[in-house]
Amino acid sequence: xxxxxxxxxxxxxxxxxxxxxxxxxxxxxxxxxxxxxxxxxxxxxxxxxxxxxxxxxxxxxxxxxxxxxxxxxxxxxxxxxxxxxxxxxxxxxxxxxxxxxxxxxxxxxxxxxxxxxxxxxxxxxxxxxxxxxxxxxxxxxxx
Numbered sequence: 116x117x118x119x120x121x122x123x124x125x126x127x128x129x130x131x132x133x134x135x136x137x138x139x140x141x142x143x144x145x146x147x148x149x150x151x152x153x154x155x156x157x158x159x160x161x162x163x164x165x166x167x168x169x170x171x172x173x174x175x176x177x178x179x180x181x182x183x184x185x186x187x188x189x190x191x192x193x194x195x196x197x198x199x200x201x202x203x204x205x206x207x208x209x210x211x212x213x214x215x216x217x218x219x220x221x222x223x224x225x226x227x228x229x230x231x232x233x234x235x236x237x238x239x240x241x242x243x244x245x246x247x248x249x250x251x252x253x254x255x256x257x258x
Contacts, residue, residue, distance in 0.1 A: 143207055144160060162196055224252060
């Protein structure tokens with residue numbers, strides 16, 4: 116394809132923005148506290164919610180189907196906004212909180228991840244719960 120004088124390619128345009136081609140990795144969800152801590156009420160993808168509440172295909176009824184991604188013809192795919200190399204990272208959900216980091220701390224029986232809002236992610240909480248973990252530890256110390 117011949118380039119017109121003074122025109123830049125799509126690759127050049129993208130490299131001036133952030134140095135890489137847009138993808139799910141550039142989605143605003145991945146800079147949200149709730150995505151990082153696994154507490155996103157939408158399952159980790161705000162676009163899934165947008166597809167239900169404000170489907171792309173219903174908002175653009177006169178446009179032909181977008182076909183630039185695999186599974187484009189599957190049920191519900193055309194309702195998504197972030198598909199086929201077209202992403203809308205400027206859309207924040209109402210619960211968005213900028214992720215600023217977490218720290219790893221020692222707890223009774225395993226390390227835990229503590230997030231900026233105080234939420235603690237512990238692998239044992241889901242398996243046995245905090246009380247059982249504490250009781251087991253105390254029981255082991257008393258023997």
